[in-house]
Amino acid sequence: AQSVTQLGSHVSVSEGALVLLRCNYSSSVPPYLFWYVQYPNQGLQLLLKYTTGATLVKGINGFEAEFKKSETSFHLTKPSAHMSDAAEYFCAVSAYGGEYGNKLVFGAGTILRVKS
Amino acid sequence: NAGVTQTPKFRVLKTGQSMTLLCAQDMNHEYMYWYRQDPGMGLRLIHYSVGEGTTAKGEVPDGYNVSRLKKQNFLLGLESAAPSQTSVYFCASSYGTGGTDTQYFGPGTRLTVL
Numbered sequence: 001a002q003s004v005t006q007l008g009s010h011v012s013v014s015e016g017a018l019v020l021l022r023c024n025y026s027s028s029v030p031p032y033l034f035w036y037v038q039y040p041n042q043g044l045q046l047l048l049k050y051t052t053g054a055t056l057v058k059g060i061n062g063f064e065a066e067f068k069k070s071e072t073s074f075h076l077t078k079p080s081a082h083m084s085d086a087a088e089y090f091c092a093v094s095a096y097g098g099e100y101g102n103k104l105v106f107g108a109g110t111i112l113r114v115k116s
Numbered sequence: 117n118a119g120v121t122q123t124p125k126f127r128v129l130k131t132g133q134s135m136t137l138l139c140a141q142d143m144n145h146e147y148m149y150w151y152r153q154d155p156g157m158g159l160r161l162i163h164y165s166v167g168e169g170t171t172a173k174g175e176v177p178d179g180y181n182v183s184r185l186k187k188q189n190f191l192l193g194l195e196s197a198a199p200s201q202t203s204v205y206f207c208a209s210s211y212g213t214g215g216t217d218t219q220y221f222g223p224g225t226r227l228t229v230l
Contacts, residue, residue, distance in 0.1 A: 004158075009156065032215045032216050034218075036221075041223075041224075042223055042224075043120070043206060043221035043222050043223045043224050044159075044206065044208075044221040045221070046218050046219075046220075049216070049218065051216040090158060090159070094215035094216070095215075096215020096216075102147065102210070102215050102217065103149065103161045103164060103174060103175075104159070104161075104219060106158035106159045106160075107158055108156050108157060108158045109156075109158055
């Protein structure tokens with residue numbers, strides 16, 4: 001069965017500082033991994049995803065994530081935080097072919113606060 | 117394209133009342149999903165559909181029913197609302213059967229059951 005753990009329910013950074021949001025996964029099959037962002041009072045929007053191939057994945061808004069199989073991690077980073085990055089971020093693993101079709105298994109989420 | 121839309125955006129119910137949440141997508145996606153979002157728990161799958169006329173249970177299906185009479189619509193029903201169903205409900209859709217497919221989410225429905 002697949003599962004996701006996001007370390008830190010709240011992360012606070014200063015504007016211009018590095019953003020690092022941590023995600024560890026567990027999967028019995030080769031994982032497909034996703035990061036979604038949710039801005040206040042909105043739905044979830046895909047930031048990036050890893051399927052196969054290059055382990056460093058670039059997404060929208062300057063975010064990227066690196067798949068590390070040996071560490072079962074898929075941490076999200078951005079070199080320089082912007083005020084507009086303040087949102088909740090969800091890591092998810094695809095439970096494809098499993099009991100629930102191709103559902104996503106989500107982590108609990110990390111709220112990113114950006115200080116001016 | 118509107119993408120995925122949800123109706124209504126907000127609703128307050130009394131315990132025991134019923135209601136239906138409507139999800140519509142204009143991307144011709146086969147798969148549709150209903151999730152609920154609760155603080156500190158991420159999103160959990162309620163029901164899903166792999167095509168018109170088909171539905172299946174997810175992780176937390178109790179107290180909910182669904183129907184997919186048209187490919188573009190996926191309805192979520194609460195027959196007798198309970199306070200434990202206070203949550204934000206999200207609908208999503210995806211194109212195909214592969215686990216790599218991106219799910220596209222609607223804006224959510226915030227439901228409060230008193």
